[in-house]
Amino acid sequence: MLKIIDSIQGAGTYESQHGTLYSFEYVFEDDSTIKANHKTLTSPFKSGDEVEVIVKGSRDNFSWGQVKKPESVNFSSNKSSSNKDETVKRIESSWAINTAVLALGNLSGDKEAYLNRVEVMAKKLLKVRDSIVKMPYSESEDLSSSKWTKEDMLNAEAEKENNLPVEEVAQEDLPF
DSSP, X not given: OEEEEEEEEEEEEEEETTEXXXXXXXXXXXXXXXXXEESSSSOXXXXXXXXXXXXXXXXXXXXXXXEEOOOOOOSOHHHHHHHHHHHHHHHXXXXXXXXXXXXXXXXXXXXXXXXXXXXXXXXXXXXXXXXXXXXXXXXXXXXXXXXXXXXXXXXXXXXXXXXXXXXXXXXXXXXX
């Protein structure tokens, strides 16, 4: 049953087969109480947290049991996985677009061309990120670290898939 914690009070220690457990008395907004043990010196919860309460026993208006994080109920695990994948894609896309905008600088000239450049650079950033993630760590150590030159940057922007005109970029305009 879900309840909201009103207050928590330390209630001593308890030696168990799993080591020292720390007891806490929880008072909930509905004025019910329960004593629960945790492996941490302080309760993992605070006042106002919604928790799942499992009463394992009760005697003379005293209850004991578990207080834990609520378990989320997934009626369709495929849907939650799909939503999670979609959220990750949106976060990654946002990162790529923001990085591309920072690299390209302020909007100047044709807005449509600028947005196309941002899109192309964002896609390239994601491809580079994916290639780095797929590369074994030992291979990445063998690569020599070299700084891209102005010419390298211009050539990268002018790739065939890009189909955008190449502009001269001053060294001080580069983001790194």
